Amino acid sequence: MDALFQEAESQKSNGLVVHQREKLVQAKRWTRDRRLPIYSVTKVLTGLAVGIAWDKGLIPSINEPVSRWYPEISGDPLRSQIRIRHLLDHTSGILTTQGSHDIYPQIDFVAFGLKSDVITPPGHVYRYNNRAINVASGIVRKASGQSMNEFLIEHLFKPLGIENFRLQTDRAGNGWGMDGAQLLINDLAKIGTVLANGGRYHDRQIISQRWLDIAFQASLVTLDGGVPYGLGLFALDLDGGLEIPPSTVETLERSGLRNDLAKRLLPYAGREFPKAKDLGKALKSEFNPTELEEISSAGGQAMIPIYRNIRSRKMIAHSGEIGIILIAVPEFGISVARTIDESRGRNKPHGFDNIYSRVFKLLPPLAPAPPAPE
Numbered sequence: 001m002d003a004l005f006q007e008a009e010s011q012k013s014n015g016l017v018v019h020q021r022e023k024l025v026q027a028k029r030w031t032r033d034r035r036l037p038i039y040s041v042t043k044v045l046t047g048l049a050v051g052i053a054w055d056k057g058l059i060p061s062i063n064e065p066v067s068r069w070y071p072e073i074s075g076d077p078l079r080s081q082i083r084i085r086h087l088l089d090h091t092s093g094i095l096t097t098q099g100s101h102d103i104y105p106q107i108d109f110v111a112f113g114l115k116s117d118v119i120t121p122p123g124h125v126y127r128y129n130n131r132a133i134n135v136a137s138g139i140v141r142k143a144s145g146q147s148m149n150e151f152l153i154e155h156l157f158k159p160l161g162i163e164n165f166r167l168q169t170d171r172a173g174n175g176w177g178m179d180g181a182q183l184l185i186n187d188l189a190k191i192g193t194v195l196a197n198g199g200r201y202h203d204r205q206i207i208s209q210r211w212l213d214i215a216f217q218a219s220l221v222t223l224d225g226g227v228p229y230g231l232g233l234f235a236l237d238l239d240g241g242l243e244i245p246p247s248t249v250e251t252l253e254r255s256g257l258r259n260d261l262a263k264r265l266l267p268y269a270g271r272e273f274p275k276a277k278d279l280g281k282a283l284k285s286e287f288n289p290t291e292l293e294e295i296s297s298a299g300g301q302a303m304i305p306i307y308r309n310i311r312s313r314k315m316i317a318h319s320g321e322i323g324i325i326l327i328a329v330p331e332f333g334i335s336v337a338r339t340i341d342e343s344r345g346r347n348k349p350h351g352f353d354n355i356y357s358r359v360f361k362l363l364p365p366l367a368p369a370p371p372a373p374e
Contacts (some may be wrong), residue, residue, distance in 0.1 A: 001026060004358040011323070011352040012344040015185040018362075019193050021333035022202065027186070035164055035182045036339045039320025043133055044191060045156070046177040047088050047232020049140045049148050051211035052155045054303075058143040059084065062214065062231065063300030066135060069142040070114055078118035084139060085300045086122045088231040089219040092132040093120040100130045100178055108172035110138035123293035126222045126229065130178035133232070137177035148175035159206055160194070162187045179320070185339045188326060192335030195233075195316050195328035210303070216316055216330070217305045220292045223280025232318075236356075239312035239366055240275040244268055248304060257298035261291055272310060279307060313363060315356065323351040327359050334362070 001018070005028055008016040014036065015029040053059045062085040066073065073079035078093060086092040095117040106112040113131040120127075137148040144151050149167040152175070157165060165187065168180030183191075190201065199207040216235045218228030228235050246269040253262040264286060273279035283292060299306045316328040322345030327336040336359050344350060 189337040241310035252298040255302035
């Protein structure tokens with residue numbers, strides 16, 4: 001813990017806060033405590049907004065086509081294939097550029113995302129995408145009758161006691177899905193606590209464990225890469241030990257997975273894969289991108305995870321420009337928030353990339369696997 005805070009100070013952090021099971025473990029602020037932009041960590045809020053809307057029955061599933069709410073794209077052969085999960089896991093295929101410089105001048109961020117070219121089939125390629133995730137904000141607005149910002153204030157911020165904040169809105173009234181939120185560091189840590197504590201905060205279920213189980217799974221197309229991304233957040237399997245339960249294959253088939261694909265998937269079920277990348281490589285060796293998307297589609301329709309962690313610890317995280325970082329470790333209820341402002345972080349090497357390995361060293365040893373039955 002000392003090394004974590006010492007390095008946070010050397011990296012010019014404004015603050016670092018560690019919570020465990022809703023209790024403050026340690027905190028240090030090297031500057032005045034004030035609200036700071038969290039940049040792309042705002043995407044975590046967008047994913048939570050969609051999840052809460054699903055919990056409330058406002059959204060049927062993550063496999064629902066975007067055209068349900070925006071029928072004007074239904075006639076386009078690629079746009080009509082975009083599902084909610086594609087917006088959150090960055091596989092929509094929507095054209096994007098690095099950063100958001102082309103988005104800020106737009107009157108309507110959602111319309112800009114929807115009218116952007118679709119350059120790869122949805123679900124086939126991961127590409128971090130600010131244009132696409134703004135469309136998720138529009139869906140929350142259409143589904144709930146409130147802007148995403150109003151929805152977040154009512155269903156996330158008020159239950160968590162978050163009062164000092166700022167959320168950005170475009171000129172068409174859409175909350176920004178890509179970035180724009182400003183929070184105090186302790187309130188940012190509360191968001192991590194919700195992720196780390198099964199969706200609960202002070203005995204109130206903010207978001208369902210079922211949603212988190214799905215959101216914490218990397219998309220099949222990113223399992224074998226260095227950027228395993230779930231629904232609005234990065235999902236790192238720290239220790240390995242993954243499997244596809246045989247019962248999951250049966251559920252996928254009942255949810256529309258073609259019988260021939262289910263049969264080819266079944267030999268991979270019940271097998272333990274040492275790392276996420278091993279499972280990802282195995283699936284990509286057997287299935288082409290279109291077939292992997294069909295498997296993902298069935299999972300999204302059933303609202304179930306495709307694989308499960310047998311014994312591994314998972315680190316949920318997201319970073320924002322200049323080094324804003326939020327980390328959650330659900331197995332131990334740990335939440336870590338790090339903030340840095342423009343004067344300390346912009347164009348300076350203070351991203352604090354070592355924070356992930358430092359947090360890993362805080363974790364208790366992994367419990368030994370139970371002995372095999374005789």
